[in-house]
Amino acid sequence: MLHSFFFESAARRPGDHALWVDGRYYTYGEVRARAHGISLALAPFAGGPNRNCILFAHRSACAYAGLLGALAAGMAYVPIHARFPAARNAAIIARSGARVMLVDHVCAPQLAALLPLLPPDLRIVMLDAQAWDAAAGNAPPVPPPSAPFVHDPPAAWPATVAADDLAYLIFTSGTSGPPKGVMIPHGSAVAYVEAQMRRYPCEPGARFSQFADLTFDFSVHDVHVCWANGACLYVPTLQDPLYLAGFIREHGITHWASVPSVLALLQQFRKLAPGAFPSVRMTLMGGEALPKTLAEAWSRAAPNTRIVNGYGPTETTVIVLTFELTPAFLADASRPVVPLGQPYPGIETVVVDQHLVPVAAGAQGELLIGGAQLARGYLSANPLDGERFFARAYPGRACRRWYRSGDAVSESPDGLLYHGRIDTQVKIRGNRIELQEIEQVVQAASGSAQCAVLAWPLDEAGKPIGLVAFVLGPAGESPGVRGARLARIRHACKHSLPVYARPDRVVCLDGFPINVNGKIDRAQLLARCEHLDAAGAGTARQRSGAAAV
Missing domain, CATH: 3.40.50.980 (Rossmann fold)
Structure with missing residues (x-):
């Protein structure tokens, strides 16, 4: 069972450090x-x-x-x-x-x-x-x-x-509004921890960070993979980038796991100097798309680390796909997008169209996930939520129960590639637009560690009629450098995107709003769009420190 990992380690080494929190160590x-x-x-x-x-x-x-x-x-x-x-x-x-x-x-x-x-x-x-x-x-x-x-x-x-008894219940945003509870049984959680230990074995004396809050299922990785290896879990008091940089160095953290936005904040505050974190041996990124430029910056700051991009909805127990960013991959300019990678043992995937029929090899479609790590389902699910899990046989697949991820992917030699959320596809003036595609163009042109594109403004019927792009500008960036950055973005959009898919406005922020899980808070960005329109772009720049074109 999930807790067996801790108690087995405690039986073997009761005097070893299991936890650093509240400014002190606690033994197993x-x-x-x-x-x-x-x-x-x-x-x-x-x-x-x-x-x-x-x-x-x-x-x-x-x-x-x-x-x-x-x-x-x-x-x-x-x-x-x-x-x-x-x-x-x-x-x-x-x-x-x-x-x-x-x-x-x-x-x-x-x-x-x-x-x-x-x-x-x-x-x-x-x-x-x-x-x-x-x-x-x-x-x-x-x-x-x-x-x-x-x-x-x-x-x-x-x-x-029993393996089918629940280990934890995490609530996420529901399709119909109210939070929905994802039921994870012991069997699914144990399958994840064992898969992680097989693929990325841990050296003795490891020191795991515990950045994710317990309400975010990434914490299951931090806590239980750490204790399964008999390692010590280090819990930072704050999630401030200035504090985190010192925390990693002070405690000699060897295993770091977080969403990419955390590394982007460290980069924004100039904490990713070459060789800044020599103790880190293993880095796991997940929860958001990982920009390759950000991975490159982290690899220089933590020169001894392996960097793994992980993918997995809460409904599939933390992570089901991984891709390791080797030095060869980071140096290859012909591979600009970080793949989701290959599934863990016991996990199967299928890429399907809107009718749940498999697409042709290499074509884009919705990702289905099956296997040992699937959740039992939703607690008191409404019919719309309940449709996310379904039963079907697919040729060449042993799984009979699947989860609809809502993520658009395609196959590649490096594994699956992520193309954004199916539900982030918008229609503007009759044209279907994938926001993720625009974000990739804007991000590549800006060199920014963070980028987000939103459909705004809306017409009287609530339908989008334009696009706004937000990019992160380094703290203290001069107006001239920022202006050149915005010009590069305009030029790239003009040459890479059709007219209807080009952002009407680009806003350069000194910092992105972050939610409790460390991800970009798009609801706050949408509120900023409303503020920019209400106050006027010039006034908003004075109040928020943002540059817009």
Whole structure:
């Protein structure tokens, strides 16, 4: 089971460091003891058909012990985030049907706003005395769990669960609006960790970073692959690029995993100097398209690292495709796009048209994914969400159950190539446009580490009638250099794109808005479009530090 990786490592090396967080180290034995105390507190809730446990904890020792304690009690953990609106968290709790919620001292102050929205029978367990104090009376009097053993766990613990029992439930944006819960069973999560360990074996003494928050499934990689290897997990307190650069060097991080936008921020603040991070041996990128220029900058800053581009929707358990960016690939100018790569063992893919019929070799279509890592499905799925999983036999494929990714891809000698979201295709003046195609042109011309193209403005019927491109400009860039950058973009668009697909406006930003998962926040960019139109491009430049043409 998913938690077995940690407990097996703890049995082999209880005195080794398992976790660095809150400014100190915790051994495998210490974390195991905390997890045991929490699992005892959860025992009354571990029976019955619903064994979901809300985890309201953030970057603390209690957060990781709570995660393990829930799994060891035979429950599935359901993470929620302190930065999410209280109404969203309350909706997740209600949809999950959980009867118990674990709270640490970081999130306890948020209970005042959350409690009025919660089901009256939800039991709240404070994970430590600090959490009890921070709640300031906004929780029922449940004492913090005790830790009754350090070295010798009792027999029949952790709890025995089946491969089809849920390990975790992560909520993502729903097709119909409300968040939808992706149900990941132990079997799928274990298949991922084992595939990762086979493809990228870990050296002794590895130090994994834990950048992704627990509400982002990339955290499953950080946490469980680390502990499966008996390594130490290092949890940065902040996600600020200035802090992260020092964090990597101070702790000698060997395994770094994040979305590309994080590296773009480090580059923006000039933290990717050659040789800046010699300790890093393995880099895993995922969650967004990885620009090759950004990978090149990181390879110079971390000269000893392997760089792997990973792809996988939450519904397929973290990552199912990978491509390693070798020095030969980085030096080859004829291969400007970073591929998604090849599937893990036990994963099969098919590229299909709108009728779910396989396309010709090399043609573009929607990616279907099948295999051992698929989610059980969605919790209380509506019909539209439920259509994402379906059963069908395809010639030459052993899988019979598939997930519709919504991603447009095509086959290449390097593996699958990503062409953007099917649902980001827009129609302007009767012409179908792929925003990803425009982003590639703009990004190549600008040399920017980050780029996003949005359909804007909209007509009275809400249909797009134009395009706006956003690119990242280095901090402190002079007006002359920025003007030349914008001119190159205009020239490239004129020579590479049809008239209807050329951005009407290019906005050069000093920094991109980032969401809680570290990805570009396109909703905030859309709000900036509205602001630019309302205030006028010149006024908006003065207020936001953006240059527009």
